[in-house]
Amino acid sequence: xxxxxxxxxxxxxxxxxxxxxxxxxxxxxxxxxxxxxxxxxxxxxxxxxxxxxxxxxxxxxxxxxxxxxxxxxxxxxxxxxxxxxxxxxxx
Numbered sequence: 001x002x003x004x005x006x007x008x009x010x011x012x013x014x015x016x017x018x019x020x021x022x023x024x025x026x027x028x029x030x031x032x033x034x035x036x037x038x039x040x041x042x043x044x045x046x047x048x049x050x051x052x053x054x055x056x057x058x059x060x061x062x063x064x065x066x067x068x069x070x071x072x073x074x075x076x077x078x079x080x081x082x083x084x085x086x087x088x089x090x091x
Contacts, residue, residue, distance in 0.1 A: 003042035006049065007063040010037045014059035023052075038063070047071070 003026075010018050012035030019029060019037070027041040043049060046068045053060055053072060062069040 001044055003044050004046050004065050006041055006043045006046050006065065006068065008039045008053070009061045009063055010039060010056065011059040012036055014056060 009032075015031065015035065015037035018039060023039075024041040024043070026043075027039060029040075030038040032038060046065060049068075050072070053062065054075075062072050
């Protein structure tokens with residue numbers, strides 16, 4: 001499979017931690033004027049990044065590819081439905 005460009009935006013809070021480690025051989029990082037960080041890499045299987053992406057919680061936004069962004073957004077909407085339920089309401 002051809003690598004796909006993945007672009008993530010990390011919050012200012014996460015930017016320093018991201019810059020401390022090289023996460024992927026092809027990665028490029030660009031600090032933004034608002035303190036956030038754009039992280040970009042060519043990834044063969046972007047969905048393999050999901051545990052890493054979800055591990056950053058609200059500190060990361062998937063910019064590209066659209067299908068990865070859509071998958072993450074749909075999963076987070078499911079989580080909101082689960083956590084939005086009143087206590088004791090398991091159904």
